[in-house]
Amino acid sequence: MARPLSDEKRSAILLAAAQVIAEHGTGGPISKIAKQAGVAEGTIFTYFDDKDALLNALYLALKADLAVAFRHGRPASKTLKARVQHAWERYIQWGATHPAQRRAMSQLSVSDRITDDTRQLGAKAFEEIGATLDEVVTTGNLKGQSPLFVAAIMESIAETTLSFIAREPDAADNYTRAGFDAFWNAVSKS
Amino acid sequence: MARPLSDEKRSAILLAAAQVIAEHGTGGPISKIAKQAGVAEGTIFTYFDDKDALLNALYLALKADLAVAFRHGRPASKTLKARVQHAWERYIQWGATHPAQRRAMSQLSVSDRITDDTRQLGAKAFEEIGATLDEVVTTGNLKGQSPLFVAAIMESIAETTLSFIAREPDAADNYTRAGFDAFWNAVSKS
Amino acid sequence: MARPLSDEKRSAILLAAAQVIAEHGTGGPISKIAKQAGVAEGTIFTYFDDKDALLNALYLALKADLAVAFRHGRPASKTLKARVQHAWERYIQWGATHPAQRRAMSQLSVSDRITDDTRQLGAKAFEEIGATLDEVVTTGNLKGQSPLFVAAIMESIAETTLSFIAREPDAADNYTRAGFDAFWNAVSKS
Amino acid sequence: MARPLSDEKRSAILLAAAQVIAEHGTGGPISKIAKQAGVAEGTIFTYFDDKDALLNALYLALKADLAVAFRHGRPASKTLKARVQHAWERYIQWGATHPAQRRAMSQLSVSDRITDDTRQLGAKAFEEIGATLDEVVTTGNLKGQSPLFVAAIMESIAETTLSFIAREPDAADNYTRAGFDAFWNAVSKS
DNA sequence: TATGAATGAGTATTCATTCAT
DNA sequence: GATGAATGAATACTCATTCAT
Numbered sequence: 001m002a003r004p005l006s007d008e009k010r011s012a013i014l015l016a017a018a019q020v021i022a023e024h025g026t027g028g029p030i031s032k033i034a035k036q037a038g039v040a041e042g043t044i045f046t047y048f049d050d051k052d053a054l055l056n057a058l059y060l061a062l063k064a065d066l067a068v069a070f071r072h073g074r075p076a077s078k079t080l081k082a083r084v085q086h087a088w089e090r091y092i093q094w095g096a097t098h099p100a101q102r103r104a105m106s107q108l109s110v111s112d113r114i115t116d117d118t119r120q121l122g123a124k125a126f127e128e129i130g131a132t133l134d135e136v137v138t139t140g141n142l143k144g145q146s147p148l149f150v151a152a153i154m155e156s157i158a159e160t161t162l163s164f165i166a167r168e169p170d171a172a173d174n175y176t177r178a179g180f181d182a183f184w185n186a187v188s189k190s
Numbered sequence: 191m192a193r194p195l196s197d198e199k200r201s202a203i204l205l206a207a208a209q210v211i212a213e214h215g216t217g218g219p220i221s222k223i224a225k226q227a228g229v230a231e232g233t234i235f236t237y238f239d240d241k242d243a244l245l246n247a248l249y250l251a252l253k254a255d256l257a258v259a260f261r262h263g264r265p266a267s268k269t270l271k272a273r274v275q276h277a278w279e280r281y282i283q284w285g286a287t288h289p290a291q292r293r294a295m296s297q298l299s300v301s302d303r304i305t306d307d308t309r310q311l312g313a314k315a316f317e318e319i320g321a322t323l324d325e326v327v328t329t330g331n332l333k334g335q336s337p338l339f340v341a342a343i344m345e346s347i348a349e350t351t352l353s354f355i356a357r358e359p360d361a362a363d364n365y366t367r368a369g370f371d372a373f374w375n376a377v378s379k380s
Numbered sequence: 381m382a383r384p385l386s387d388e389k390r391s392a393i394l395l396a397a398a399q400v401i402a403e404h405g406t407g408g409p410i411s412k413i414a415k416q417a418g419v420a421e422g423t424i425f426t427y428f429d430d431k432d433a434l435l436n437a438l439y440l441a442l443k444a445d446l447a448v449a450f451r452h453g454r455p456a457s458k459t460l461k462a463r464v465q466h467a468w469e470r471y472i473q474w475g476a477t478h479p480a481q482r483r484a485m486s487q488l489s490v491s492d493r494i495t496d497d498t499r500q501l502g503a504k505a506f507e508e509i510g511a512t513l514d515e516v517v518t519t520g521n522l523k524g525q526s527p528l529f530v531a532a533i534m535e536s537i538a539e540t541t542l543s544f545i546a547r548e549p550d551a552a553d554n555y556t557r558a559g560f561d562a563f564w565n566a567v568s569k570s
Numbered sequence: 571m572a573r574p575l576s577d578e579k580r581s582a583i584l585l586a587a588a589q590v591i592a593e594h595g596t597g598g599p600i601s602k603i604a605k606q607a608g609v610a611e612g613t614i615f616t617y618f619d620d621k622d623a624l625l626n627a628l629y630l631a632l633k634a635d636l637a638v639a640f641r642h643g644r645p646a647s648k649t650l651k652a653r654v655q656h657a658w659e660r661y662i663q664w665g666a667t668h669p670a671q672r673r674a675m676s677q678l679s680v681s682d683r684i685t686d687d688t689r690q691l692g693a694k695a696f697e698e699i700g701a702t703l704d705e706v707v708t709t710g711n712l713k714g715q716s717p718l719f720v721a722a723i724m725e726s727i728a729e730t731t732l733s734f735i736a737r738e739p740d741a742a743d744n745y746t747r748a749g750f751d752a753f754w755n756a757v758s759k760s
Numbered sequence: 761t762a763t764g765a766a767t768g769a770g771t772a773t774t775c776a777t778t779c780a781t
Numbered sequence: 782g783a784t785g786a787a788t789g790a791a792t793a794c795t796c797a798t799t800c801a802t
Contacts, residue, residue, distance in 0.1 A: 002610075002763035003801055009765095025301060027217045030793060040767045042795080051793065103300075110296050111215065141375055145368050149354055153372055156346035164339055178335050182343055185331055186376035195782065219775060230382075230784040232778080241776065382784035383780055389786095405681060407597045410772060420788045422774080431772065483680075490676050491595060521755055525748050529734055533752055536726035544719055558715050562723055565711055566756035575761065599796060610763040612799080621797065 010047050012037040017058050022103035026055060026111045056118040059108045060125075062101050067125035069094035080135055081184065087129055088158070088180045095162040096172060102162055126151065133187075140188035150187050157183045200237050202227040207248050212293035216245060216301045246308040249298045252291055253312035259284035260319050270325055271374065277319055278348070278370045285352040286362060292352060316341065323377075330378040340377050347373045390427050392417040397438050402483035406435060406491045436498040439488045440505075442481050447505035449474035460515055461564065467509055468538070468560045475542040476552060482542055506531065520568040530567050537563045580617050582607040587628050592673035596625060596681045626688040629678045632671055633692035639664035640699050650705055651754065657699055658728070658750045665732040666742060672732055696721065703757075710758035720757050727753045 016036035020028040030051060034041040048054040069090045078086075095102045108114055133147045133154070142150055161179030165172045206226035210218035220241060224231040238244040259280045285292045298304055323337045323344070332340055351369030355362045396416035400408040410431060414421040428434040449470045458466075475482045488494055513527045513534070522530055541559030545552045586606035590598040600621060604611040618624040639660045665672045678684055703717045703724070712720055731749030735742045 002612075003765045005765070023302065025216065027215070027792095029791080031791090041793090042768065043766055045794065046765060106300050110293075110300060112213070141371055142368060149350075149365070149368065152350045152354070153347060156350045157343060157376070160339075160342045160346045164342070175339070178332060178339065181331060182376040186347070186372040217775095220777085221775070224785095231776090232382075232784055232786095233782085235777070236782065383786045385786070403682065405596065407595070407771095409770080411770090421772090422789065423787055425773065426786060486680050490673075490680060492593070521751060522748060529730075529745070529748065532730045532734070533727060536730045537723060537756070540719075540722045540726045544722070555719070558712060558719065561711060562756040566727070566752040597796095600798085601796070604764095611797090612764065613762055615798070616761070 005047065009037075009039060009043070013039065013044055013047055013054070014058050014061050017054055018062065018104040019100045021055075021058070021107050022100040025107050026113055052113050055108060055111070055113050056115060058104065059114050059118055060122055062105050062108070063122035063125045065098075065101065066091070066094055066105075067129075070126075070129050080132070080139075081188070083132060084136065084184065085180055087132065088154075088183065089176060091158050092161060092165070092176045092179065095158065096165050096169075099166060102166075106159065123148075136187050142187050153186060154183055157186070199227075199229060199233070203229065203234055203237055203244070204248050204251050207244055208252065208294040209290045211245075211248070211297050212290040215297050216303055242303050245298060245301070245303050246305060248294065249304050249308055250312055250315075252295050252298070253315045255288075255291065256281070256284055256295075257315035257319075260316075270322070270329075271378070273322055274326065274374065275370055277322065278344075278373065279366060281344075281348050282351060282355070282366045282369065285348065286355050286359075289356060296349065313338075326377050332377050343376060344373055347376070385427065389417075389419060389423070393419065393424055393427055393434070394438050394441050397434055398442065398484040399480045401435075401438070401487050402480040405487050406493055432493050435488060435491070435493050436495060438484065439494050439498055440502055442485050442488070443502035443505045445478075445481065446471070446474055446485075447508075450506075450509050460512070460519075461568070463512055464516065464564065465560055467512065468534075468563065469556060471534075471538050472541060472545070472556045472559065475538065476545050476549075479546060486539065503528075516567050522567050533566060534563055537566070579607075579609060579613070583609065583614055583617055583624070584628050584631050587624055588632065588674040589670045591625075591628070591677050592670040595677050596683055622683050625678065625681070625683050626685060628674065629684050629688055630692055630695075632675050632678070633695045635668075635671065636661070636664055636675075637695040637699075640696075650702070650709075651758070653702060654706065654754065655750055657702065658724075658753065659746060661724075661728050662731060662735070662746045662749065665728065666735050666739075669736060676729065693718075706757050712757050723756060724753055727756070 013033065016033045019036055020033045024032070030044055031041055033054075034044055037044075044054065048057060070087050072090060130147050130151060133150050137143065137145060137147050137150055157179055161175050164175045168175070203223065206223045207218075209226055210223045214222070220234055221231055223244075224234055227234075234244065238247060260277050262280060320337050320341060323340045327333065327335060327337050327340055347369055351365050354365045358365070393413065396413045397408075399416055400412045404412070410424055411421055413434075414424055417424075424434065428437060450467050452470060510527055510531060513530050517523065517525060517527050517530055537559055541555050544555045548555070583603065586603045587598075589606055590603045594602070600614055601611055603624075604614055607614075614624065618627060640657050642660060700717050700721060703720045707713065707715060707717050707720055727749055731745050734745045738745070
């Protein structure tokens with residue numbers, strides 16, 4: 001093994017891709033990504049077969065990051081609401097502190113270059129949080145709906161919350177709380 | 191070009207643009223739009239200065255369409271909830287019957303080619319519905335939040351609802367109702 | 381029809397392609413072809429779908445040119461040998477006066493980018509001369525062989541003749557005669 | 571690199587190069603050659619200075635192989651025709667049993683990456699057979715022509731013969747004989 | 761010496777925009 | 782005004798070659 005593929009370099013490329021895609025959409029040029037990552041254009045293709053592969057890998061990496069944020073320091077016991085709120089705050093915090101990744105994610109989400117397989121794989125990372133939402137579903141106002149629908153609503157309200165935080169960072173706490181209230185009432189009020 | 195000859199042609203171009211952008215994103219080629227619209231490529235530039243102008247015009251046209259759908263047959267009197275629910279159903283119906291436009295809209299929403307001016311102009315079309323949401327804000331669970339935030343939450347839950355309807359058209363009624371419940375609980379008094 | 385596709389321009393591109401391919405093989409860059417033809421790179425793709433299409437079109441154009449040369453001023457009556465010799469001389473003359481085309485042809489002949497369909501189409505242009513070779517086959521030393529084999533031998537000896545003429549232009553007449561003698565003896569009755 | 575470690579590796583590279591070039595022309599990638607040869611890409615450059623060097627070396631190796639085939643089991647005495655025919659049959663047999671090498675050879679022959687020096691060096695390998703052809707020249711119908719011309723005609727008819735054998739392997743014997751008849755009459759008939 | 765990751769110049773092709781008709 | 786051919790900058794991707802391991 002002459003020079004092993006560097007995980008560091010791979011990460012740098014993914015980070016750079018997130019930044020470029022956040023700013024220019026999935027049409028953002030590979031050349032910009034390469035420059036941002038500090039590697040040659042060609043190097044990108046030793047780590048990813050083609051641009052679509054990079055895009056899909058980035059989607060998964062972002063989902064994985066987010067899932068880690070979710071799990072981080074989660075209180076095992078406590079009420080259902082407390083646990084959901086904790087997860088919510090983690091989610092919002094991750095998004096607020098990773099604006100490029102968040103914008104990249106919303107670009108990728110609406111892109112037809114992300115395959116269905118990738119989307120399903122990405123969803124797997126959230127199975128754990130899904131279990132928590134299952135509880136919500138069995139008790140709350142959305143009784144009978146699929147947990148996927150509940151999760152999607154959470155994601156969309158969180159997304160909205162984050163876009164307002166991005167515009168008014170000083171009101172972050174306010175929006176974090178208001179967003180959670182909206183979400184919690186949306187799914188749990190009887 | 192004070193006023194181009196044919197409004198019909200302008201509309202055809204906008205419709206074609208929505209279809210192409212729905213399928214290929216904002217990177218969809220002008221040539222495809224022209225073919226779809228049944229006009230020559232060059233003609234597009236007699237109606238729109240450049241591609242960005244077309245994109246922004248499309249954004250506004252879609253917002254306007256949506257606003258019309260909102261207003262259509264809106265009951266002047268009745269309870270607040272009934273009025274909001276009516277608007278909600280119009281919104282969902284428009285989205286469900288205009289899938290290309292809806293997808294185009296979500297592409298345009300995350301694109302940096304839509305200027306802030308355009309976004310503000312687009313928001314104006316919703317001032318009327320905004321007035322209704324004002325009422326919700328003053329009385330509901332999100333008291334003290336800006337109506338814009340409430341509107342954005344409505345939009346995001348509607349968007350989520352529509353994406354589930356797109357995947358399971360037979361369950362349209364179910365999702366329409368569940369989506370509205372979620373939204374109404376999210377924003378109304380607890 | 382805004383500006384009709386120009387046959388002149390198409391020919392200029394084919395001529396330029398022949399020259400570039402003669403010098404650099406089928407790997408010769410489109411950019412060089414464009415410059416040589418005096419058109420923009422992009423223009424080439426309004427006349428040919430892609431490089432392979434250009435290559436195949438060039439193959440056919442060269443075959444057609446050659447076939448025209450064959451037919452030009454062919455004596456209808458006279459002995460079989462006189463007619464074959466006349467064709468031979470035309471062939472050689474065309475090759476000697478079109479060195480780029482000739483070299484391009486030999487590059488294209490061994491390239492796998494020329495499809496079988498194209499090769500068959502190219503062969504059609506030679507059906508007329510084929511009829512003459514049929515006579516040779518029925519009477520000559522290669523009795524029982526397919527006229528295609530005889531034609532191929534003619535082509536290969538002609539090709540060899542031309543490559544020697546290219547290196548020693550002063551001896552053109554000598555090689556033209558010697559080449560024909562070789563060919564005629566090869567295929568005619570002993 | 572006076573003499574690299576392994577002659578085996580060098581041969582493997584040349585064989586792989588022949589196969590790749592047969593299929594993809596001289597533009598075939600080094601990476602494919604390396605994989606086919608079972609060595610790393612970089613290794614190729616310890617055996618050959620650059621791609622052109624590899625190409626030229628391959629040209630010479632193929633010529634040498636062919637020359638060996640010629641010489642193999644050649645009857646020292648016997649008539650001129652018998653000796654020429656024997657050589658012819660060796661040539662055809664080599665070509666028929668080494669299709670990749672043969673195709674590679676025709677690609678290399680028309681490539682401008684093979685230098686004149688290399689071509690002359692390659693011709694040297696055939697001096698011996700050249701001596702035999704000298705005899706043909708002094709007695710046959712091509713009296714006064716250079717043996718090089720006669721050799722070239724032999725090569726071209728052999729090439730044609732081989733391409734027909736490649737397409738109709740069952741008729742190999744027929745074409746071998748017919749090709750030789752054509753060649754022998756071409757050069758010896760008075 | 762052997763390896764294969766890293767490089768960046770080079771390639772075919774696309775596409776918004778211009779302009780001759 | 783309408784057309785679509787012409788343009789050339791921009792893009793994803795390839796590949797010979799270098800060099801750290």
